[in-house]
Amino acid sequence: MVKIKPFEVExxxxxxxxxxGVLNIAETCAxxxxxxxxxxxxxxxxxxxxxSLSTKLxxxxxRGSETLRRRAAALFDRASDAAPLEADNVLITxxxxxxxxxxxxxxxxxGDHVICVYPTYQQLYAVPESLGASVSLWKLKRENGHVPDVGELEGLVEANTKMIIINNPNNPTGSTIPKSVLKEIVAFAKARNIIVFSDEVYSPLYHSLPPDQDAPPSVLALGYEKTVATGSMSKAFALAGIRTGWIASRDPAIIDALAAARDYTTISVSQLDDQVASxxxxxxxxxPLLARNRQLAQANLGMLSAFVERHAGVCSWVTPTAGTTALVQFKRGGVPVDDASFVLDVLDKTKVLFxxxxxxxxxxxxxxxxxxxGYVCETEVLVDALVKLEGYIDDYLT
Structure with missing residues (x-):
């Protein structure tokens, strides 16, 4: 029997x-x-x-409608160094x-070994462990802006390394892996015939990059066939309720293998969801949809940044550059709080949830x-939550 650890965040x-009455700033969708x-x-x-109300259900x-697969494929062609991705390279999920x-x-x-960035969504390292693979965590550092240090890969790779897993933009830090680093990761993997798997569910919500930094491309745009990327309509596109996502790869054999395995699970996605996503x-x-979500992210991040700055003696962070999430540390008397107890106490006293x-x-x-x-919620929710959280800090942390 497969043994899998509880998926804690979910x-x-x-x-x-x-x-x-909850003020939910834990939600990670725009x-x-x-x-x-x-x-x-x-x-x-x-x-x-x-x-289409006349379409028979x-x-x-x-594998998903040709229209949706073609439009999802186009999302991966941003700043591409390779040929345009075709609809046949995409599987809808x-x-x-x-x-x-x-x-x-x-x-x-x-018998496989996997290298996975950390922190990231627990699924990305817990599922390989449950399947019998060994996992090495590629730890992101605050002093490096939570950008992975490619120099560390040599000490993590093993003879049986099958896959390197990255997450761009990153959940929970909101950091961005720039194109130069992505190219180094791909070059390292290509030299060793290792698959690069990139969870790009928060792409293309690159809303607060420095003026001298362009939005990075998808990992699929860098010319290496053994790359795989995933995405969905939930985070950057604000449509979690249609439960529509995708897998894309430049390797047709990978897509065929994934499609064959999926025959045992969902067969296909809902035609209604496919139509709305298309x-x-x-x-x-x-x-207009992406412009709305970028503007919301920028405005709300400005409010959260001002909050963190006002309470610099109590909380600190590495400012996010993309996505919808921020990783913030809270201290009481210079000592980090017990975050699990802290979350429950804040919820009990203020109805604010993270x-x-x-x-x-x-x-x-x-x-x-x-x-x-999760700061890309409705602005009024964030405003109310930060006011209540400010009161909590005044009463209990200072």
Whole structure:
């Protein structure tokens, strides 16, 4: 029997996010939108709507409609050094969480070794462990802006290393791996015939990069065939409710293997979800949708940055540059708080919810005092939450 560790961040969220009156700044999606919202955003008022009510609801296209796969493929061509990605290089899945699981379930097994950035979404290292692989954690450092140090790979790689797993933008830190570092990672892997798997679920929400830094490309854009990337409509596109994601690879054999393995699970995604996702990624809608989410992220990050600066004696961070999440450390009397107890106490006293990093993103006390805040929620929710959190700091931390 496969033994898998509890998925801590999801279990914490499931237990607490329905607390009556909660101010949820634990949510990691850009503030959700409706189909009506999408239709109002559309710049072509003559474009057909997102749903065909006359379509018979069969299983539909097993790998996803050609339209959705083509539009998802185009997302990976940003700043590409390679030929455009084709629709056949994309497999549509039930969200990125299913995409990630399918990649790991299909490509990793007993006797394999995996290198995974850390901290990151627990799924990315817990699932390989459950499948019998050994995992080395590639630890991100605050002093390096949470950008992985490629020089450390030589000390982590083993003769049986099958895969290097990265997450760009990173959850929970909100950091960005720049193109120069991505190219070094790919070159290292290519020289050793190692798969590079990039969870890009928060891409392309690169909203606060330094003026001299461009948004990095997808790992698929760097010309190495044995690269795999996942994404979804949930985070950067604010449509978690349609449960639609994708896997893309330049290696047709990888896509075929993933499709064959998926026959045992979901077969296909809902035709309705496929249609809504296709509409959201269409040219008249995609630009306004991403602009809305980038503007929301920038405005809310400014508020959170001002909060952290005002309370520099109590909290600190590495300022996020992308995505929707921030990793913030809180201290009391110069000593990091017990983040799990702190989260529960803040929720009890203020109804403000965020996630503790030690149980959700760390082993033991790796992230003592750190919490993950999802700041790309509705602005009024963030404003109310920060006011209440300020009161808590005044009463209990200073």
């Amino acid at each position: 279990q914490w969220m499931d237990r607490l996010e329905t607390t009556p 503030a959700s939108i409706s189909i009506d919202d999408l239709m109002h955003m559309c710049e072509d008022k003559n474009a057909p709507g997102p749903l 069969t299983y539909g296209a097993i 039930q969200g990125a969480i299913a995409a990630n699981f399918l990649v790991l379930y299909t490509l990793v097994g007993p 509409y959201a990624l269409s040219e008249p809608v995609l630009g 996630m503790p990093a030690s149980p959700c993103f760390g082993h033991g006390k790796d992230f003592k005092g750190f919490v993950r805040i």
